[in-house]
Amino acid sequence: MCNSKHHQFLQELPKCEHHLHIEGSLSPSLLFRLAKVNNIALPDSSIDSSFASIEALEARYERFTSLNDFLHYYFIGMSVLINASDFESLAYEYFTRAHKDGVHHAEIFFDPQAHTERGIEYKTVVTGLVAAQVRAERDFGLTSKLILCFLRHLSAGDADVSYEKAVALGHFSDGTLAGIGMDSSEVGFPPEIFREVYDKAYAAGIRRTAHAGEEGDSTYISRALDICRTERIDHGIRLVDDEALLKRVAKNKTLVTMCPLSNVRLRCVTKVAELPIRKFLDEGVRFSINSDDPAYFGGYILDNYCAVQDAFSLSFKDWKFIAEGAVEGSWCDDGRKEALLQKVQEWAGRYEGKF
Numbered sequence: 001m002c003n004s005k006h007h008q009f010l011q012e013l014p015k016c017e018h019h020l021h022i023e024g025s026l027s028p029s030l031l032f033r034l035a036k037v038n039n040i041a042l043p044d045s046s047i048d049s050s051f052a053s054i055e056a057l058e059a060r061y062e063r064f065t066s067l068n069d070f071l072h073y074y075f076i077g078m079s080v081l082i083n084a085s086d087f088e089s090l091a092y093e094y095f096t097r098a099h100k101d102g103v104h105h106a107e108i109f110f111d112p113q114a115h116t117e118r119g120i121e122y123k124t125v126v127t128g129l130v131a132a133q134v135r136a137e138r139d140f141g142l143t144s145k146l147i148l149c150f151l152r153h154l155s156a157g158d159a160d161v162s163y164e165k166a167v168a169l170g171h172f173s174d175g176t177l178a179g180i181g182m183d184s185s186e187v188g189f190p191p192e193i194f195r196e197v198y199d200k201a202y203a204a205g206i207r208r209t210a211h212a213g214e215e216g217d218s219t220y221i222s223r224a225l226d227i228c229r230t231e232r233i234d235h236g237i238r239l240v241d242d243e244a245l246l247k248r249v250a251k252n253k254t255l256v257t258m259c260p261l262s263n264v265r266l267r268c269v270t271k272v273a274e275l276p277i278r279k280f281l282d283e284g285v286r287f288s289i290n291s292d293d294p295a296y297f298g299g300y301i302l303d304n305y306c307a308v309q310d311a312f313s314l315s316f317k318d319w320k321f322i323a324e325g326a327v328e329g330s331w332c333d334d335g336r337k338e339a340l341l342q343k344v345q346e347w348a349g350r351y352e353g354k355f
């Protein structure tokens, strides 16, 4: 956790998290514990010594070479999640930590296909996650939403099956799910592969986002916006390579969900200072700061905020703009947005002129 004294104002800044893969919050210790109780065989340490111990696995996480290198461990890790109670423990652990870091509202990705393809029912996953959401709201006042993601290394037909399953259970209409997203390997799997399912969601008034411009070039962003009609862009760091597109994203107030420590761990940039944060602020691009897969990337949301502050020394005005933009770009109702904006206002009252 970020313990830096001068970042107390960031701990207190009311946060919304929009880019968090719940499976990516599976800590090595919970991973080993669940592997044991659920009797799941992890890779033999004579084949991959990373699984010899918690420490060895943590050390391997510090050496990811790319998105695909990380995804290999991400999919093995989640294989220990079997029962609804496992998903509940995972999500409640995340909410507990997020609350400590000053998160008041979280919109959480999950990857149903990664579970159904190994025999875990969609309903089991959602039951566990919803139970944790209810507890987090009761215990911490932390509101949350679920976003169903499609794995882009699987086919459009597979994505459609996953989407229709959620539709059949009424999960979009009853508010269990806030929208759809697209994740996993980016390069070679452009957004338009999933055009049909995104068209269906658009027609049904379901919210849409997609990972784009993480490892892929800026055309992944424009294709997500133009062809899949996404309302947000996840990562979006390659936006800087297309000035006209960047101006359009700023003008339309499209939320870009940035993940600084993830981008460094996956070698999209060599350091946080390389990210286009100053440029986004100067151009009025609305963005939020998020943890992506905190158990794999060496930091939760506050660590990401602090890393940004260390790299850019942002002003009070910059942070207020970020916090308000994160609220306004959230997929919660207007009443909740009002309450969140009020919290930001209270924070501003405490900190205006102090840094």
Ligand SMILES: Nc1ncnc2[nH]cnc12
Pocket: 021, 024, 067, 074, 183, 184, 185, 211, 214, 262, 292, 293
């Ligand atoms: N950073 C990331 N990019 C794409 N897919 C992911 N799934 C989990 N984390 C991801």
Ligand SMILES: [Zn+2]
Pocket: 019, 021, 183, 211, 234, 292
């Ligand atoms: Zn992500």
